[in-house]
Amino acid sequence: MVPEFRPLPWPLRFASDVLPTRITVERKCKHAEQPGVVTAVTWCVVDAVPRGYFDDLRRAELQWLMRHGFDVSNPFYRSEIQRASVKLWMEYHRLFIQASQRLLDECRGTCPLADPSIGQIVAESLLYFDERRYLILDFVVMPNHVHVLFCMRNTGMVQQVRRWKSYTAHAINRKLGRTGAFWHRGFWDRLVRSLVHLWRCRRYIADNPQMAGLKEGTYIHYSRPLPPMYYP
Numbered sequence: 001m002v003p004e005f006r007p008l009p010w011p012l013r014f015a016s017d018v019l020p021t022r023i024t025v026e027r028k029c030k031h032a033e034q035p036g037v038v039t040a041v042t043w044c045v046v047d048a049v050p051r052g053y054f055d056d057l058r059r060a061e062l063q064w065l066m067r068h069g070f071d072v073s074n075p076f077y078r079s080e081i082q083r084a085s086v087k088l089w090m091e092y093h094r095l096f097i098q099a100s101q102r103l104l105d106e107c108r109g110t111c112p113l114a115d116p117s118i119g120q121i122v123a124e125s126l127l128y129f130d131e132r133r134y135l136i137l138d139f140v141v142m143p144n145h146v147h148v149l150f151c152m153r154n155t156g157m158v159q160q161v162r163r164w165k166s167y168t169a170h171a172i173n174r175k176l177g178r179t180g181a182f183w184h185r186g187f188w189d190r191l192v193r194s195l196v197h198l199w200r201c202r203r204y205i206a207d208n209p210q211m212a213g214l215k216e217g218t219y220i221h222y223s224r225p226l227p228p229m230y231y232p
Helices: 053-067 077-084 086-105 116-128 157-176 195-211
Strands: 022-026 029-033 039-044 134-141 145-152 188-191 220-223
Touching: 029 157, 029 188, 039 157, 053 086, 077 086, 116 134, 116 145, 116 157, 116 220, 134 195, 145 195, 195 220
Parallel strands: none
Antiparallel strands: 022 029, 039 145, 039 188, 134 145, 134 220
16 A cells, blocks of 8 residues: 655654653553654554564563663663663574564464455554545555554554554454454563664565565555655
8 A cells, every 4th residue: 555645744753761651551562652653663463473472572582672771761771772782782683572572573473464455444544534644655465463563643553553453353353253352461662762763663664575475466565755855
């Protein structure tokens, strides 16, 4: 999905140490939010990963952070790792980011979102309040997970992701004639720090179907054209 170019309804903002940061704790996961800042978010279908996988991964991550002397209460701990050492960042990225990305890209489980009629429910939900409550920059609906790059008009990122997940879970369950949990509990988010970071996220979202070896028609990709000032 490539929409026509439209001027942005408000300017993009990137994470900063001087902006107020709101921390929401949800099932042991911390979500950091800054007003109007671009955020990358991921969530997955309930059977996309083995039971307890992300809890185990989070425990291992906390142990790694404490072992290397990082403050686990700092919402910008990943930036601190990058500033501390290239070697440390590469180790962290391999152990805790690439590992979960590879697991999701194996497309385990029933992969209901590969059905275009199911994936479209998610895509339409994401775009429903676009340019009103929030601004959607990019997303990809993969067979068993979703990546979204967006920014709120002001605040409310955590609540918005919950609304997307709740609405689409009920709509998809109705369509499939089933009940019970559809999405894995929680989600994973990261504040975008700069133009370079923004385009790294955009490229990852665009390349994700190819990296996972998906066929055309089993995913939905959306990318909004941006004004020249937002190109690195």
